[in-house]
Amino acid sequence: MIDLIAFDADDTLWGNENYFYQTQNEYAQILSEYGCKEAVLERLYSTQIKNLKLYGYGIKAYTLSMIEAALSLSFREIPGELIAKILALGAKMLTEPVQPMNHVQHVLENLSKNHDLISITKGDLLDQNRKMKKSGLSKYFSDVIVLSEKDDQAYQQIIEGRSIKAENFLMVGNSMKSDMLPVLNIGGYAAYVPCKYTWEYEKLAESIQHEKLFELNNMKEILDLKFFN
């Protein structure tokens, strides 16, 4: 019934947003002279969102937005020493270890026996490839797709390129906005696996009710879905 299963990578296969949270805290500390934590993080978030079209997703985009927000918060008075610290925060994120989340290895091992698995993620090409390699999970995937945006059209192209019908496609992820909604829109199945940290921007204002949406408690429950039993 399911011919192709796609997994989101960041915060589904491995932790990612936790590094952003950690970095944000250090960033607010570096800029504490120019505003309280809330004010600093609010400016960072609004700068990020403003720059999404220009820079896209990923750590390099995030680092550039961190620098821009710091200049803006300090009325361009920020010393070079602190800009260097912000650059170092970004570089550190790019070299963090990549640890598969609970149950991921087990689920992929199981599903890959009888199904074609791919990974679909947003962000920097180089960085996503680095993380997949570091995670040790590459062997389970026939393809690792990095997109600049996860919308209906992008998913449609992926399944059409493989001659897969939407009703035989399942997407697994932690973002209602990027992993569930567009896949349901094109007629596919979507399995939501919550993550402790999810970026504000990936949340939806209203919850979705859909017969093809499965809201799971954890990754392990994928194996209990009707398709696999």
Place this chain on the structure above:
Amino acid sequence: MIDLIAFDADDTLWGNENYFYQTQNEYAQILSEYGCKEAVLERLYSTQIKNLKLYGYGIKAYTLSMIEAALSLSFREIPGELIAKILALGAKMLTEPVQPMNHVQHVLENLSKNHDLISITKGDLLDQNRKMKKSGLSKYFSDVIVLSEKDDQAYQQIIEGRSIKAENFLMVGNSMKSDMLPVLNIGGYAAYVPCKYTWEYEKLAESIQHEKLFELNNMKEILDLKFFN
């Protein structure tokens, strides 16, 4: 005889390195207080190369390296005002117009009638997709592939994924290092189209002599290759 023709994008389909040259000049101007043009550009180049593994190719990586080199050249004394100017240089590059080079439209129009054309390029995913869209050339390509590195293995994967033999594959580009050498290594044909500006890093120390390498004077000469007559 040729089943798949791949075109490099930057500096083959459209000008790109010219924007880097222009930006470099403005960058050296901004930093003129901290060193002569040669010294500034040397530091920028060495910073870029040092960061290739961390940041990869593309304008965001370049902007981060411009900031890092500026901090280093000024012993972190550079004022925020100038960092803001450097950020703006990067943002400007990301919104430059994209103009197909001479003969490109004509050659693609001709070849696309009887051949499968794809584009293979390095850099930022979002930015390369933006440029392809802006160029108006998308319609000629069945696929637009953005890689984090153009090596033997990457080309091999592309042709294998399409069940194409190397001897039926032709790559067109302006970089001996990224477009010609790896394709010749795997047994494909390579057509070199020189570009006025080519990044130092993309040049080879020694010239290549190879029976499957065609060194052309311009893009138009692609149509004169034996395969197409």
